[in-house]
Amino acid sequence: MGSPKSDKELDEWLEQLASSTHSPQGKFSAEESYGMLQHRLEPAHRKRNILSIRYVSAVAAGLVLLIGFGWMLHSYRHPARMLLATTGAETQRIQLPDGSEVILNRYSQLSYPETFGKERMVRLNGEAYFEVSKNPEKPFRVETNGVTVSVLGTHFNVNAYSTDSLIETTLLQGSVAVSGNHDGKQLILKPNETAVYRKATSVLTVQPETDAGDEISWCKGILSFDNATMGEIARELSHHFNVTIHIEGEHLRQYKLNARFKQGETLEEILDMLAPIGGFTYKARQTNVIELKQEN
Structure with a gap:
């Protein structure tokens, strides 16, 4: 006898099984036997589903950990450029x-x-x-x-x-x-x-x-000094024009003044404006090095 492939065939198969036994057939009618069989099969089916869900969840969690570890390892070996x-x-x-x-x-x-x-x-x-x-x-x-x-x-x-x-x-x-x-x-x-x-x-x-x-006036190309010492002004001018400015004499270094220079003015133009105010002279001692000296 072949295995049943549908509900109808299963019902017929159970009827034949019941008729071939010496047990009372009423107890093992096709309808009741099918219900009993289904009842016995369902717990096993549920168990397999639960196990499958747990298995899939475990695999998914493992993959997440593996991907995370892989990313950490990649970041460690290949830091951002x-x-x-x-x-x-x-x-x-x-x-x-x-x-x-x-x-x-x-x-x-x-x-x-x-x-x-x-x-x-x-x-x-x-x-x-x-x-x-x-x-x-x-x-x-x-x-x-x-x-x-x-x-x-x-x-x-x-x-x-x-x-x-x-x-x-x-x-x-x-x-x-x-x-x-x-x-x-x-x-x-x-x-x-x-x-x-x-x-x-x-x-x-x-x-x-x-x-x-005033500290960010340079963003607009403007040099602004408010009660700044000549030492501070010289430092900013050095950075702005990529030169080295030396000041001879502590008095001149500490001399304070207010000044504002617009974009496009050259270092020579700026020093020419500051010299009479600060009472100093200047000269290029060597390439990219300028010396400020107080007048006697």
């Missing part, structure tokens, strides 16, 4: 992978990954103005040769040329934490405040600003 932005005599606007925007000042360098991971880290040599996209889950950090600036989302300026004796971080909007890489000391800035880090002493201090907007 680093990009380097370098400027010459012009400023440059850069959009970072997270949408944050940076204006890189003249003769500056910014390195950053092609894609950000758990945190957003960039490294700066020179000066840059940052407008950081807010993301509480991924802090944004600017590393320099001296301090690290940590933010969530804000507007700030960092002046960190490697040849300078100090690093300045000025906050325009939001909040930033500036910490010295030497001792980890941390300062929290408020808008219109500047953190000054002196490399020689590794000391980090805060000073107020009348208008922090």
